[in-house]
Amino acid sequence: MSETNDFILDIQHVTKEFPGVVALTDVSIPVKKGTIHGICGENGAGKSTLMKILAGVYPFDSFQGRILYNGEELRFERDSIRQAIEKGIAIVYQELALIPLMTVGENIYLGREPSTSGIINWNKLYHETQGVLDEYHLSISPTAVVTNLGVGQQQIVEIAKALSESAKVLILDEPTSALTEAEVEILMGILAHLKERGVTCIYISHKVEEFFRITDSITVLRDGGVVGTLATKEASYERIISMMVGREMRERFPIGNRKPGEVILEVRNLSVDSPYQAGKRSVKDVSFSVRKGEILGIAGLMGSGRSELVTTIFGEYGQNRSGEILFEGAPVVIDSAREAMENGISLVPEDRKRMGLVVDQSILKNMSLPNLERFSGFLSINRNAELNACESMATYLAIKTPSLLALVNSLSGGNQQKVVIAKWLMSEPKVLILDEPTRGIDVGAKFEIYKLMNKLAEEGVAIVLVSSELPEILGMSDRILVMHEGECAGIVDRSDATQEKLMAMATGLLAAATSEVK
Amino acid sequence: MLATKTISITAVSKSIRTNIRTYTMIIALALIWLLFGSLTHWVFFEPRNLSNLFRQMTIVSFLAIGMVLVITTGNIDLSVGSATGLVSAVTAYLQVQIMPPILHSLFPAMAAGPLGVLNTIIAIVTALLVGLLIGLWQGTIIAFLKVPAFIVTLGGMLIFRGGVLAVTQGKTLTIYEDDFRLIAQGYVSDVAGWIVGALVIVAFVYIVFRGRQQRKEFGFKLVPFYRDLLKAVVISALVVFFIFIMNSYRGIPNPVLLMAVVAVIFTYLANNTKFGRYSYALGGNKEATRLSGINIDRVVFTVFILIGLLTGVSGIVLTGYVAAGTIGGGQNYELDAIAACVIGGTSLMGGQGTIIGAIVGSLIIASLLNGMSVMNMDVFWQYIIRGLVIIAAVYIDVMSKRNRS
Numbered sequence: 001m002s003e004t005n006d007f008i009l010d011i012q013h014v015t016k017e018f019p020g021v022v023a024l025t026d027v028s029i030p031v032k033k034g035t036i037h038g039i040c041g042e043n044g045a046g047k048s049t050l051m052k053i054l055a056g057v058y059p060f061d062s063f064q065g066r067i068l069y070n071g072e073e074l075r076f077e078r079d080s081i082r083q084a085i086e087k088g089i090a091i092v093y094q095e096l097a098l099i100p101l102m103t104v105g106e107n108i109y110l111g112r113e114p115s116t117s118g119i120i121n122w123n124k125l126y127h128e129t130q131g132v133l134d135e136y137h138l139s140i141s142p143t144a145v146v147t148n149l150g151v152g153q154q155q156i157v158e159i160a161k162a163l164s165e166s167a168k169v170l171i172l173d174e175p176t177s178a179l180t181e182a183e184v185e186i187l188m189g190i191l192a193h194l195k196e197r198g199v200t201c202i203y204i205s206h207k208v209e210e211f212f213r214i215t216d217s218i219t220v221l222r223d224g225g226v227v228g229t230l231a232t233k234e235a236s237y238e239r240i241i242s243m244m245v246g247r248e249m250r251e252r253f254p255i256g257n258r259k260p261g262e263v264i265l266e267v268r269n270l271s272v273d274s275p276y277q278a279g280k281r282s283v284k285d286v287s288f289s290v291r292k293g294e295i296l297g298i299a300g301l302m303g304s305g306r307s308e309l310v311t312t313i314f315g316e317y318g319q320n321r322s323g324e325i326l327f328e329g330a331p332v333v334i335d336s337a338r339e340a341m342e343n344g345i346s347l348v349p350e351d352r353k354r355m356g357l358v359v360d361q362s363i364l365k366n367m368s369l370p371n372l373e374r375f376s377g378f379l380s381i382n383r384n385a386e387l388n389a390c391e392s393m394a395t396y397l398a399i400k401t402p403s404l405l406a407l408v409n410s411l412s413g414g415n416q417q418k419v420v421i422a423k424w425l426m427s428e429p430k431v432l433i434l435d436e437p438t439r440g441i442d443v444g445a446k447f448e449i450y451k452l453m454n455k456l457a458e459e460g461v462a463i464v465l466v467s468s469e470l471p472e473i474l475g476m477s478d479r480i481l482v483m484h485e486g487e488c489a490g491i492v493d494r495s496d497a498t499q500e501k502l503m504a505m506a507t508g509l510l511a512a513a514t515s516e517v518k
Numbered sequence: 519m520l521a522t523k524t525i526s527i528t529a530v531s532k533s534i535r536t537n538i539r540t541y542t543m544i545i546a547l548a549l550i551w552l553l554f555g556s557l558t559h560w561v562f563f564e565p566r567n568l569s570n571l572f573r574q575m576t577i578v579s580f581l582a583i584g585m586v587l588v589i590t591t592g593n594i595d596l597s598v599g600s601a602t603g604l605v606s607a608v609t610a611y612l613q614v615q616i617m618p619p620i621l622h623s624l625f626p627a628m629a630a631g632p633l634g635v636l637n638t639i640i641a642i643v644t645a646l647l648v649g650l651l652i653g654l655w656q657g658t659i660i661a662f663l664k665v666p667a668f669i670v671t672l673g674g675m676l677i678f679r680g681g682v683l684a685v686t687q688g689k690t691l692t693i694y695e696d697d698f699r700l701i702a703q704g705y706v707s708d709v710a711g712w713i714v715g716a717l718v719i720v721a722f723v724y725i726v727f728r729g730r731q732q733r734k735e736f737g738f739k740l741v742p743f744y745r746d747l748l749k750a751v752v753i754s755a756l757v758v759f760f761i762f763i764m765n766s767y768r769g770i771p772n773p774v775l776l777m778a779v780v781a782v783i784f785t786y787l788a789n790n791t792k793f794g795r796y797s798y799a800l801g802g803n804k805e806a807t808r809l810s811g812i813n814i815d816r817v818v819f820t821v822f823i824l825i826g827l828l829t830g831v832s833g834i835v836l837t838g839y840v841a842a843g844t845i846g847g848g849q850n851y852e853l854d855a856i857a858a859c860v861i862g863g864t865s866l867m868g869g870q871g872t873i874i875g876a877i878v879g880s881l882i883i884a885s886l887l888n889g890m891s892v893m894n895m896d897v898f899w900q901y902i903i904r905g906l907v908i909i910a911a912v913y914i915d916v917m918s919k920r921n922r923s
Contacts, residue, residue: 314809316808316809336811336813337808337809337810337811337812338811338812338813340811341811347809349806349809354803354805354806355805355806355809356806356809357803357806358798358799358802358803358806358807358869359802359803360802360869360870361798361799361802361869365795365798365799368795369795369796369799369806369807369810369812370810370811370812372792372795372796373792376791376792379790379791380786380790380791381790381791381792381795383790384732384733384735423810
């Protein structure tokens with residue numbers, strides 16, 4: 001019994017079944033008080049299910065096994081998130097759960113506003129918010145409206161919210177998936193501070209690097225079961241990865257055999273105004289070119305104008321723009337996605353659920369959506385031709401699904417991403433722009449997408465890869481364009497590039513020195 | 519032996535679960551019919567009453583068919599009731615006040631029969647034109663000027679009702695053309711009814727088996743032959759039974775046939791054309807659809823043009839049915855049409871909905887109205903019960919979605 005007292009949270013033999021699937025099998029994880037405990041696993045490994053059990057989203061009688069909290073069994077009722085919070089267990093979700101048009105203070109105290117007989121004491125609310133923010137040295141105004149904050153700051157507000165509810169256990173679900181390097185640093189600082197104060201953290205992620213920076217121990221999940229729990233100081237990157245994927249991963253980036261040919265897309269002095277913020281210029285005077293069979297990486301911090309640059313080329317960002325786009329040597333004007341496609345340019349957008357997929361529709365319908373012209377006569381769609389084309393594309397990309405008629409919702413993140421790519425490959429693009437193609441997908445699926453990029457480039461497709469993960473940019477690109485505050489901070493060859501150099505360029509420290517534009 | 523049996527049982531139970539929505543609807547309809555049947559000493563089930571019931575449902579069902587597309591694209595149309603009223607008022611006014619003197623002076627020698635036909639044709643074309651103009655007006659403001667559909671059609675509801683009052687001057691315009699009245703009040707002859715039924719069955723069987731043939735050519739998996747056969751047999755039996763019942767009164771009512779044709783056309787449009795596919799995608803995810811290179815403004819515009827045309831059709835049938843243009847024509851039809859869609863499984867969030875569902879939804883609503891009036895229930899109860907049924911339908915929808923997730 002004395003042993004359990006070291007553990008603030010002791011998950012014992014938890015099994016959770018859904019109709020037709022076993023999401024967790026006999027999962028036991030002891031979490032020591034005051035430590036940061038990492039839980040990693042590929043998508044579909046059961047991380048989210050486990051977290052929902054801890055948070056009381058699934059009630060105590062819907063799974064087998066038990067969870068001890070300070071030696072006492074937790075028994076949450078259905079939809080009892082409130083109960084979990086009262087016990088001191090707080091969750092910061094992967095999808096931000098703040099109300100965009102409310103202020104920081106209103107969000108932090110949502111549902112428990114300081115009030116006298118129902119009337120909110122605003123002064124007290126903002127005063128206390130300031131106190132919470134000060135404690136973690138956060139330079140955010142309590143009266144700032146959440147929608148005006150960056151994603152990273154929003155994440156921090158969520159953490160502040162959890163902490164203001166005097167959480168003893170803080171569960172972070174993929175907290176860094178949308179953060180820039182600088183914001184990740186701030187987050188790591190906060191977590192270290194929390195640890196000093198005795199708060200226990202459960203840190204869920206699939207970015208293995210992060211575990212080595214912050215955690216004390218790591219549990220690896222695979223296919224709903226625990227592969228093992230080990231102390232971070234005894235673990236190695238390769239060991240964790242092989243535990244996650246169940247096999248040795250020798251290489252993170254496949255080696256391609258690319259032979260870049262002639263220039264296919266050239267951008268000259270492109271500038272564009274933000275359609276959302278008057279007077280803000282999102283892209284300033286950017287010039288570059290891509291060759292057939294080449295992978296051009298575009299790096300930069302969040303908000304540096306990477307996505308804006310590629311979306312402008314695709315014709316779907318601001319209309320107030322200047323500069324020239326040349327396709328196969330001839331100037332083209334692209335005002336919409338349709339025109340971009342007609343010119344042989346495809347864009348796989350960055351947020352697949354918001355911009356890439358109709359998640360409640362079948363894989364088939366999603367894949368054929370931009371390509372229906374090809375299967376249609378004057379009036380109707382030739383469904384058999386459609387199904388045929390989609391089947392061969394699904395086989396080409398090895399999309400794992402029992403049927404193309406399955407809903408996209410039912411697929412894992414990696415397979416959903418493949419559907420978005422499939423949708424855009426079917427139009428047989430000559431230039432394929434991939435905006436964050438591997439965000440939120442697991443190591444195995446990432447590797448497959450890298451292989452696919454190589455394969456396409458070898459077939460002569462020009463690829464533009466936008467990514468906030470520097471190792472990915474370095475591992476995959478032939479040349480790298482670095483964006484800094486809407487400008488091109490320079491273009492470097494892979495052979496000259498290092499992570500430090502790219503970071504320096506992205507933060508504006510090395511702008512002038514390397515701007516030898518090719 | 520045992521293994522194959524369990525597999526087929528799980529396959530059946532799976533297909534039951536996936537079609538739970540359809541079954542709930544049909545079960546609800548059956549329960550409502552049984553309830554009214556027993557409460558009215560089975561008067562409800564007499565061919566005469568069933569014939570009336572199907573005819574009554576048509577006016578709202580045209581609107582519901584268009585409303586499926588409107589709601590599926592993430593919009594709403596609150597103006598269809600008033601718009602139907604306006605079409606009806608204009609059509610009646612034209613037939614009664616304007617056309618007779620004009621036609622007489624143009625064709626003084628023409629007999630009353632052909633003159634009536636001509637008057638009717640002009641009235642039909644005008645009605646469709648008015649519907650089209652309404653669609654153009656609202657579609658332009660919604661799709662291109664980006665005013666939310668809720669507001670535009672709420673405004674439309676008032677504007678078109680004002681139009682009705684202006685045209686009718688507060689009076690009922692009774693129409694006299696028999697040809698026009700027959701559109702809504704007439705029947706297909708028994709023989710013609712059977713011919714139509716035979717054609718439907720042949721077409722259905724042809725589509726099912728040609729589909730099998732094509733799938734075979736492409737090398738796709740086929741569903742077991744008995745399933746397709748069973749489907750064909752059940753549908754054929756339903757068609758035969760329906761025509762038998764209708765013919766044992768006076769035959770299939772004309773508007774019911776018209777409704778069936780319109781429903782088939784719109785089902786085809788929704789399932790087999792680019793426009794249909796774009797509509798559902800747009801309702802499911804507007805951003806993704808736009809980025810897929812689809813002109814979403816044009817899709818929304820087309821949807822409102824189509825519902826405009828359908829208000830034209832609905833207005834014609836309404837005018838023929840009551841043989842007049844009245845100040846209250848079409849009042850509250852928008853609510854019945856929206857309710858029919860929702861009962862029939864159209865998601866108010868957009869992206870989901872079927873035409874056949876809306877037809878069954880219309881039938882459920884019409885059954886309620888018909889049953890309650892056969893029972894001589896007080897009008898205030900009729901309103902209250904309709905309201906409760908709509909809320910219950912959405913509640914069932916919400917529950918079934920929660921269970922799935």
